Amino acid sequence: MPDTREKTLRLALELGRRVGSHKIVDDPDILASYAKDESDAEPRLPDVALRAECEADVLAALELAEKTDVPVTPRGAGTGKSGGAIAAEGGLVLDCTRLNRVVEVSREDLLAVVEPGVVTGQLQALLAGEGLFYPPDPNSLETCTIGGNVAHNAGGPRAFKYGVTRQYVLGLTLGLVGGARLEVGRRTVKGVAGYDLTALLVGSEGTLGAFTRVTLRLLRNPPVMATLLVRFRDEVTAGTAVSRIVAQGLVPRVLELMDGVVVDTLRRAGAGAIPDGTGALLLIEADGPTEADVDDQVTRLAAECESAGAIDVLMAKHAGERDRLWAARRVLSDAIKERARHKVAEDIAVPRSRAAELLMGLRVVGERHKVVVASYGHAGDGNFHVNVLWDDDGFDPKPCLGDIFRLALALKGTITGEHGVGLAKRAYLPWEQSGEVIALQKRLKVAFDPRGLMNPGKIWL
């Protein structure tokens, strides 16, 4: 029996003939750029990559994958944090970044049809120029792609008010292993025909099919916006403010929390002067149709923060001030890495009302395992990026990570709020989901991909 590498090289030869050999990558130096993503998962060099330029390229690869029995791993920008774009079992990487056309923007129907390799931030900038708004804003938006966002159902700071990617995907075109082309979903605002396969495919982590087109719902750009930076003495007080804001029914578009270690990191990353004594920050943004509406929101948000014990509430008045804050927020993940020899970042979520309990619990876990725990994230959604930092080369982080997941689950939360299971959390999925639920998902996978060739090795062990 030929091994996967041999079979993939054979596939590459035929694929090159069909789509053009210049789109095939077999140079190990270039393939190295496909070996990992932004997770801590073990890198693996794929055998070959295809730089797809059109839908026909994707379908040809999928047809040949079935004929030659070769695994296929779709890939966007490789910013994923769970190992989803790593070809865990070798084979072909399907690089979708050159499938990057904006096919249509309709102001009348408030939708856009795009290819999966379109960079999220670039799409948002293009739409903003037309007064339109695509809200999902993962902090990687300057590089990540819409295809990757759909596959991971990406969230972002604005999810508190506007929701995550799934709420904006109306329809999908995709290829299945074997080369079949499917169109699912719709262009209408409403529609209930049949099972909601679009919703199933969003968040499927590249394990069911490869997207070639995405129909996205758009909004009109909210004209007025204000940004608040609220200082607290510690993260538990900040968490209490979050719970109060939620309980009062206030819906700012962003409600981000940073704990003390993160505040210090922000300072070093050039976020401007943050006064001493700041043990936690809330970054809050409100938007709305008029100045009066936004002013009213700001007054009520500030009052809730002050009642929870805020030190002070600062307004970022100028666009420059705001941009500097957000630029620093977006590079936090890398900046935190600089603080210790080792870092593992987790992505748990709990019901919003339990944010303060989670933060208190994380403090205890850090003390128990003698590590620094730095947490920040989308507090309005109860979704925190929990960074475990340590210097001792002999330290095994697994027991500490286990305690973090147990804490999230005990608070009725989840092991992943937005980064997906991929390779990184396969072992922990059974902690959250029953055997029956996992078995049902495996049967759904077989319905799309009977040969198990689409991004194998992901989600389940």
Ligand SMILES: Cc1cc2nc3c(=O)[nH]c(=O)nc-3n(C[C@H](O)[C@H](O)[C@H](O)COP(=O)(O)OP(=O)(O)OC[C@H]3O[C@@H](n4cnc5c(N)ncnc54)[C@H](O)[C@@H]3O)c2cc1C
């Ligand atoms: C600094 C930083 C900040 C981040 N902030 C956030 C955040 O705020 N919110 C958030 O949700 N995530 C965040 N992420 C994680 C990551 O950016 C997102 O998961 C993003 O959606 C991945 O997009 P990508 O194009 O890089 O996809 P990749 O990493 O290349 O792939 C991700 C998954 O999508 C699949 N895939 C890619 N293209 C296709 C396709 N055409 N068809 C089918 N499957 C496909 C892959 O197989 C893989 O499983 C962050 C990452 C970094 C490094």
